[in-house]
Amino acid sequence: DQQVKQNSPSLSVQEGRISILNCDYTNSMFDYFLWYKKYPAEGPTFLISISSIKDKNEDGRFTVFLNKSAKHLSLHIVPSQPGDSAVYFCAAGEGGKLIFGQGTELSVKP
Amino acid sequence: GAGVSQSPSNKVTEKGKDVELRCDPISGHTALYWYRQSLGQGLEFLIYFQGNSAPDKSGLPSDRFSAERTGGSVSTLTIQRTQQEDSAVYLCASSWRWGLTYEQYFGPGTRLTVT
DSSP states (O other): OOSEEOOOSEEEEETTSOEEEEEEEOOTTOOEEEEEEEOTTSOOEEEEEEETTOSEEEETTEEEEEETTTTEEEEEESSOOGGGOEEEEEEEEETTEEEEOOOEEEEEEO | OOOOEEEOSEEEEOTTOOEEEEEEOOTTOOEEEEEEEOTTOOEEEEEEEETTSOOBOTTOOSTTEEEEEGGGSOEEEEEOSOOGGGOEEEEEEEESSSSTTSOOEEOOOEEEEEO
16 A cells, blocks of 8 residues: 555656656645655655645745645656756654655656 | 764665665654565655654564664664565665655665675
């Protein structure tokens, strides 16, 4: 029973365009959401987060949107750069535990 | 400053053997987490420690898995009688304290292969 789902295993985007990564969840008790970025042979690194009381959080080129009624969040990267190519995980939490999605591999082509 | 470190980086073991994986969290971080990532899967929560409180072991997949954290710092994840399905990357993370507004910092992981 996957509580956090990333239905797109991969995404390819042209440099300079927008990348949109999506994530759906089932547990309405989740109160915080995070995005992590992972390069091969490295641990995930924190990218951006959002509390369930907000619907948008922006940090430079990265914006996370939360739609609680749809139990959906998305990460927008504008403009996309080749260095953004990595696997992106969304994570949701309740209490001390984070539940991660399966990840989406983003490829940004020059 | 030093990040989260894990050792070994790679471990190949025969089915039925015991293995120990080590995690050194960032100094001063009171919370420590273990996850694993199997091929093609997301990160699966295993266990977390917060200060001197009893650990949350709810993610451990079987009683062959155990973990301890000595002196509130270094942690060891032990897998007894390893099975092929235990093959995965085991990731450790730490944070300033328990709670989701405090981002978790991950180590590079230990890739475990059970033959």
